[in-house]
Amino acid sequence: MANVILKVANLCKYFGGVVGIEEVSFELKEGELLGIIGPNGAGKTTLINLITGFVKADKGKVIFKGRDITNLPPWKIAQLGIVRTFQLVKPFYRLPAYKNLVVALCSPRVKTFRGGKYGKRDETALNLLEDVGFERDSAVPYKQASDLPHGYLKRLELARCLALRPEVLILDELFSGMSIAELGSTLPIIKRFKEEGKGVIMVEHRLKELFEVADRVIVLNFGKIIAEGTTYEILENEDVRSAYLGAEEEEAINA
Amino acid sequence: MAQYRKERLDRPIKARCEDIFALTSMREILYLIFPRALLIVGVLIFPLLKGVVGLYWEKVLVITCVIGLLSLSWDLMAQVGLISLGQAFFFGVGAYITGILNHKFSLPPFVTIPLGTIGGGIVSTLFLLPALRARGVYFSILTLIIPLLLSRLIEATKIFGGTEGLSGLTPFQNFWIETYLPIFALLVCLFGFRRLINSDYGLIVQGVRDNDRIVMSIGINIYKIKAHILFISSLVGAFAGSFITHYYRFVGLPAFALDYSILPLACAILGGPGSFAGALVGSFILVPLSEVLRVLGSLRVVFYSLILAVCILSLPEGIFHYIQRKYHQFERIVEI
Numbered sequence: 001m002a003n004v005i006l007k008v009a010n011l012c013k014y015f016g017g018v019v020g021i022e023e024v025s026f027e028l029k030e031g032e033l034l035g036i037i038g039p040n041g042a043g044k045t046t047l048i049n050l051i052t053g054f055v056k057a058d059k060g061k062v063i064f065k066g067r068d069i070t071n072l073p074p075w076k077i078a079q080l081g082i083v084r085t086f087q088l089v090k091p092f093y094r095l096p097a098y099k100n101l102v103v104a105l106c107s108p109r110v111k112t113f114r115g116g117k118y119g120k121r122d123e124t125a126l127n128l129l130e131d132v133g134f135e136r137d138s139a140v141p142y143k144q145a146s147d148l149p150h151g152y153l154k155r156l157e158l159a160r161c162l163a164l165r166p167e168v169l170i171l172d173e174l175f176s177g178m179s180i181a182e183l184g185s186t187l188p189i190i191k192r193f194k195e196e197g198k199g200v201i202m203v204e205h206r207l208k209e210l211f212e213v214a215d216r217v218i219v220l221n222f223g224k225i226i227a228e229g230t231t232y233e234i235l236e237n238e239d240v241r242s243a244y245l246g247a248e249e250e251e252a253i254n255a
Numbered sequence: 256m257a258q259y260r261k262e263r264l265d266r267p268i269k270a271r272c273e274d275i276f277a278l279t280s281m282r283e284i285l286y287l288i289f290p291r292a293l294l295i296v297g298v299l300i301f302p303l304l305k306g307v308v309g310l311y312w313e314k315v316l317v318i319t320c321v322i323g324l325l326s327l328s329w330d331l332m333a334q335v336g337l338i339s340l341g342q343a344f345f346f347g348v349g350a351y352i353t354g355i356l357n358h359k360f361s362l363p364p365f366v367t368i369p370l371g372t373i374g375g376g377i378v379s380t381l382f383l384l385p386a387l388r389a390r391g392v393y394f395s396i397l398t399l400i401i402p403l404l405l406s407r408l409i410e411a412t413k414i415f416g417g418t419e420g421l422s423g424l425t426p427f428q429n430f431w432i433e434t435y436l437p438i439f440a441l442l443v444c445l446f447g448f449r450r451l452i453n454s455d456y457g458l459i460v461q462g463v464r465d466n467d468r469i470v471m472s473i474g475i476n477i478y479k480i481k482a483h484i485l486f487i488s489s490l491v492g493a494f495a496g497s498f499i500t501h502y503y504r505f506v507g508l509p510a511f512a513l514d515y516s517i518l519p520l521a522c523a524i525l526g527g528p529g530s531f532a533g534a535l536v537g538s539f540i541l542v543p544l545s546e547v548l549r550v551l552g553s554l555r556v557v558f559y560s561l562i563l564a565v566c567i568l569s570l571p572e573g574i575f576h577y578i579q580r581k582y583h584q585f586e587r588i589v590e591i
Contacts, residue, residue, distance in 0.1 A: 052472065078474035090466050095458065103458045107474040121455060164473060 002029040005199045006051075006082070006168050011060035013050055019223040020046045024060070026218055026228070028168065033190070033200040035210045035231075038220035039243060044203045045087055047220070048172055051201075052084050053077045064168070079109045081167035085157040085174055087203075093146035097134065097156055100145055101125035104163040113165055125163075132159045133185045151182040158186065168199040175206045183209055211235075219243065261586040290582065294535075295442060302434040313434055317502065319542040320437035321495045325519035326526075326534035327444045328491040333528050334452055335484040336464035338391070341398030343515035344382075345492025346499075347405060349375030351415055353497040354506030358421045368497045375493025380486045387481045399516065406511035420507020427501055437498055441535070444491055448531045451487075460484060518542075525566055527573015536575040 006028040013020040021043045028034050036044050049055040051062055053074040062070045069077055091100050104110075105121040130136045132155040145153065154174060161169055171190075175183060191213060194200050204210040210217070211231040219227040219234060221243045227234055234240055264286055301308070301316055325342045332339050353371030356362045362370075386397040410418055427433035451457050459480055462470045467477045500506045518541065519534075526537025544562065548555045570577050 054468070054471070073476070074468075074471040075474050075476045078472055083474075084472055086468065086472070090469070092458075092462055092465050092469070094461070094465065099458060102455055103462050103470070104473045106455050106459050109474045160469070160473065 002031055002197075004028070005030050005065060006201075007061075007063040008047075008051065009061045009063065011047070011050055011062065012058045013046060013055060013223075014058055019043075020055075021050060022223045024220075024223075024225055026225070028199040028201060030197045030199060031194055032215050033194050033202065033213055035214035035217040036201060036203045036220060037205070037207065037210070037217060037234075042220040043223040044220055045172060046223075048084060048170055048201070048203060051077075052082060052170065078107070078164065081109070081164070082170065083161045083164050083166035083168070084170040085161055085172055087172040087176075089150070089153045089157055091145040091153055091156055093144070095145060096142050097145055097148060097152070098122065098125040098129055098141045100156060101128055101159055101163055104160045107164055109164050128159045128163050129156075131162070132156075132189060133182070134159075150177045151179055154178055155182065155186060158189065162189075162193070166198065168201065169193060170201045170203075172203050173205060174202070175204055175209050187213060258591045259588050260591055262589045263583070264585045264587055298438050298442070302431070302438070305430070313430075315543055315546050317434055317437055319538055320441045321499055322518055322522060322542050323441050323535050323538035324437065324444060324491055324495040325515060326522040326538045327441070327448060327531055328488040328495075329519045330523045330528055330531055330534040331448055331452075331484060331491075332488045333523070334457075334464060335460045335481050336467070337387075337481060337485065338395045339398045339488075339516075340395045340520065341400075341402050341516050342492055342519045343511050343513065344398060344402040344405070345375060345379045345489040346496035346515045347402055347511035348379050348489075349493025349496030350500045350506045350510040351496075352378070352493075353500040354421045354424060355415060357424045357501070358416075361425075364425055364427060364501045368494070368501065371497030371500070372490055372494040375496060376486055376490035379489040379493065380482065383485055383489075384482060387478055387485065402511040402516065403513075406508045409508060409511075416507065418508060420505055420509075422505045422507075424501060424504045424506070426504050433502055437495075440491075440494060440498075445531055445535055452531075521563060525563065525574060527576040530573075530575055530579075532579075533573045533575035536578075537573075540574065 004027045008027075009025050011024045012022055024043075024047060026034070036047065038044050046055060050057050053069075053072050053076070056071050060070070061068055064077075064080060064082060067080075069080065069082075091097075092103065095103075102121045102125050105118065105124055110118060126136065126141055129141045134141045134152065134155070140148075140152070145156070148156070154177060158171070158174060161171075169190075174186070178186065187209065190200060190202075194213075202210060202214065214231055217227075217229065217231055217234045218225055219237070219240050221239075226239045226243060227237045229237070298316070298320075302313060305313055325346060328345065329339055329342050349371045352374045353367045356367040356370055357364070382401065383398070386394055389397060409415055415421065427436075452460065459470060459475060463477050463480050470477050470480070496510060500510075519538070522537030522541050523534040524537070525541060526535065527533030541563070545555070545559055548558050551558055566574065
């Protein structure tokens, strides 16, 4: 039985009178990949913002390894090892790709697993980029981020998170806009990361790829969890179908 | 018969990145050093020409350096995304601390200037710490208000000499010290800032400006970074104020004047922000220009403003960046 690494309990967030997230609770175990899906505006990104401290919760708790981290500032949460990507990729466009990672390697967290030292950042950055598929001996890692195609930028996001050796990796629509070939090289990285006993939370619209790696899936709609279970259970769930496709019978009656 | 073609001077030395150079000969090293050497030698020699250019222009050089320092301090804050409209605040706080120390306790300049610089830096940073949470234009407005508020406060409460100011302060009594001190400070700041911003720490600083959410998400406290940069900037601004207090032998309400906020900003924008050298180029154009235009009498400000407007409209990237681009595009004829 694997340990619970991250626990979310009764989390609530209201924007004025609008429900962002309401009474959301779930657990993430070591070595588990939890998928979060839901229609647009369901509150998936808000949930991530709440866990990582970018948005302050109105109610509820986020517990990381037994420690209450609710409403800590984002940098404290990142230092503890909960690291996220952003849905809209906005890297440091003026910097070369590898320098983008050098910034991440300046994080205080890097010192903790390098024996109080930062080491050679440029070298480490190039190695990390090679891991996510930036061709080592080409000019790609040295290109300005503004000149890189979207797929590379997405993988740069992933590399930036992996640079911090996170305990919990949160990916906000990492796969959107990636080509099939890019997906093929990225999925094994995430699988390998999971097998090291770390937790992964993935918000995703590309269900086929998500279901390939997810152990468990949560479905959000209007800020609430409407279904939770294995990928098979989710696909069979009536509520999920109606949330995504609309309730057909009712519409037929009204018409 | 030999054939020839044109080749850009920077072609052989650019390696992979825009700003990594591979130097293989003395000639290439000279090519890179020349602009820097021109500046350093130029400003260092100018005071020695006292007999030729006259004391008046030496004073203009000193004021240029002071405005240049404020301009550099503005540019540094802009690097972390803090657009200041109140460089006069740092300047005034430094000036008043120095003036009070000299007036009340009769401390000599070599004590009051370091104290005024460090004290001014600490006081202004503490004052602006709560404002760091404000973003964009809100921060700018706060910095604009504070020096105006302080000057009214001094005027109303008549503390620190009120509207009269504190006069009769100790002069430097030595031409070489009072001229070379701001020049050295300017060169140290210019090359120091350029080194700082190109270091890994400088990358974080620029990261906070470009996308602070990423910087937070990798575990770095952005307010700490902003506070560091604010402190360095205010140290430089306070030094300029401290120096000018002893140079003019007077400190008063003009130390908080809008001129010291707007002129450094204009210099940095005209020269081209983001490179520090631009801020310097800007101040070395605007300050002497203002003196040259004195022959026009009352129309001085009109022409001054027109020249400024035309420059900014025609060279929006900044004069320095324009010159830099042209310099790297120089061609030579080589044999094929």
